[in-house]
Amino acid sequence: MSTADMIFTGGPVITVDPDHPAPGAVAVTGGRITAVGGREVLDLRGPRTEIIDLEGRCLMPGFVEAHTHPTQEQTLYSDAVVDIRPVTTCPTAQRVYETIRTALDAAPEGAPIIFYGLDLLLQKGFPEPTRASLDELGRGRAIIVWQNSGHLAWANSAALAAAGLNGNTPDPMGGTFERDTHGILTGRVYEAPAVLAVVAPILAAELEGPDLLARQHADLASRGVTLCSDMAFSDRMRPITASLYQQGRAKVRMRVYEMSTPDGVTYCPINNGDDMFRQIGIKLWVDGSPWIGNIDTSFPYLDTAATAALGLGHNHRGHANYTAEQLHSIVLAYFPHGWQMACHVHGDRGVDTILDAYEQILTTYPRPDHRLRLEHCGAMTPEQFRRASELGVTCSLFIDHLYYWGDVLVDDLFGPDHGAHWVRTKSALDANMRISFHNDAPVTEEEPLRNISAAITRKSRTGRVLAPEERITLTQALRAQTIDAAYQLFADDITGSITPGKYADLVVLEQDPRATPPEDLPQIGINTTFLSGTPTFTT
Structure with missing residues (x-):
């Protein structure tokens, strides 16, 4: 074997590969892992080999974010967007008021503004925006307030006019422009x-x-992220992403999912891209967000002050965005052509609907390795995980809901039976399913170590433990943020573990997660991130 370009040694290594459980050194040549083992790896040292002394730090595979929205999250850097998310800049209603007022005072006259991230459940006391209140606030300026889940926005008259929308505009399939009793747009979309x-x-x-x-x-x-998805990719983003990779400015591999259309139109051939960037699937939606009351459940929301503030009536149940027939037609339009499907669903009733559609399409068009996906899966039951697993369906779980919204789920929305059992992680693993964790950014920022901590502890921000029987081990949680997430993105053959032949997509942590209390995992620092052996971040 030729000499290595670099050798990592001097610290613990987590390979997430059972064939290489506890190596003392890792060699990299030509951007790929070439050896994993003990002192024999040091024999690959040559006169130009870079020896990277970990100095007790921990080397592991780069984190994989299986469900995120980088082409949407990039807009938070835009001059037109102001971040008011409760998990970042505005934890309270008062802070939302202050941020909005400061932004309006500083903005050029007439310039439109999008305030992203309002959450009436976490920013308690902030009144729901209306078209009239935003008209008064904007005084001719287009203003949009985007709810933190991304499933709802409030627009004023100037914003509606700029978009060419009025009471005669038909609702797009899967979406709604709310109207009052006179057919006038309310501004809620x-x-x-x-x-x-x-x-x-x-x-x-x-x-x-x-x-x-x-x-x-x-x-x-x-x-520490080296591979991510884009779960709502649009054709208008192709020139931007192409330029990013052509200019050599990309620091993360991307696997993207184009948003589905009722007629099954796709702007991309099935064979496209390379190991850095590729479209692999199509995204569809069954229902909406628990935070705005439109997930398709068999059980009602609670009657609380919080649900009243959301405008949810007594015994409120959510609904699906599509009929079963519409969902099946969308899957039928794409799946037979070879596309992977990834479906957003939270409500248990919605899960049954999409599993029915998946089972029907697999019966007609069987495919040995389809990796059909379900996304978020908040109220999914153990029986549904078992059914999904038998169909070969895999789930990406929004585990961060437990940390940020755990108390809200139990006290304000669904009670202990349904709220505490939100995101049944162990039930999914018990069903022999390969799962991933995600943050659905920009809903919450990408925090792989917090996801891992939440899956192990199931603790909310106040320390409440939600359904302790659904806790999993550190080993299981690490897989969900590395190799099994890469599997969902059809990239486990090239990344996701420290295995000879795979790309050297690596992260160096300041501490070994195995020697860290689970509650303290989010505080572990990222020292260096490598993509194909090249540093993309270093402290």
Whole structure:
């Protein structure tokens, strides 16, 4: 074997590969892992080999974010967008008020503004925006307030006019422009097809080059991420992403999912891209967000002050965005052509609907390695995980809900039976399913180590433990943030573990997670991130 370009030694190594459980050194040549083992790896040292002394730090595979939205999250760097998320800049209603007022005072006259991240459940006391209140606030300026889940936005009259929307505009399939009893638009718009119709005119001018996406990639690398998805990719993003990779400014591999359309139109051939960037699937939605009351459940929301503030009536149940027939037609339009499908679903009733569609398509068009996906899976039951696993379906779980919204789920929305059992992680593993964790950024920022901590402890921010029987081990949680997440993205053959032949997509942590209390995992620092052996971030 030729000499190595670099050798890592001097610290613990987590390979996430049972064939190489506890190596003392890792060699990299030509951007790929060439040897994993003990002192014999040091024999690959040559006169130009870079010896990287970990100095007790921990080497492991780079983190994989299986469900995120980098081409949406990049807009937070835009001059037209102001971050008011409760998990970042505005934990309270008062802070939202202050941020909005400061932004309006500083903005050029007439310039449109999108305030991203309002959450009435966490920012208690902030009144729900209305078209009239935003008209008064904007005084002719287009203003949009985007709910933190991304499934709802409130727009004023100037924003609706800029988007060319009025009471005669038909609702797009899967989305809604809310109207009052006279057919006048209220300013509330639900779900991606409708929300994007409102925000796109404002963001279009901001997204003419790859600069914002380059900043987003740098942020991902600083969090130890080496591979991510884009779960709502649009054709208008192709020139931007292409420029990013052509200019050599990308720091993360991407696997993207184009947003589905009712007619099954795709702008991409099935054979496309390379190991750095490739479209692999199609995204569809069954229902919406638990935080706005439109997930398709068999059980009702609680009657609480919080649900009243959301405008949910007594015994409220959510609903699906599509009929079963519409869902099946969307799957039928794409799956037979070879595409992987990834479906957003939270409610248990919605899970049954999409599993029915998946089972029907697999019966007609069997495929040995389809890796059909379900996304988020908040209220999914153990029986549904077993059924999904038998169909070969894999799930990506929004485990961060437990930390940030755990108390809300139990006290405000669903009670202990359904709220505490949100995201049944161990039930999924008990069903022999390979799972991943995600943050659904920009809902919450990419925090792989917090995800791992939440899966092990199931603790909310107040320390409440939700359904302790659903806790999993550190080993299981690490797989969900590395190799099994890469599996969902059809990339486990090239990354996700420290295995000879795979790319040297690695992260150096300041501490060994195995020697760290689970509650303290989120505080572990990222020392260096490598993509194909090249540093993309270093402290």
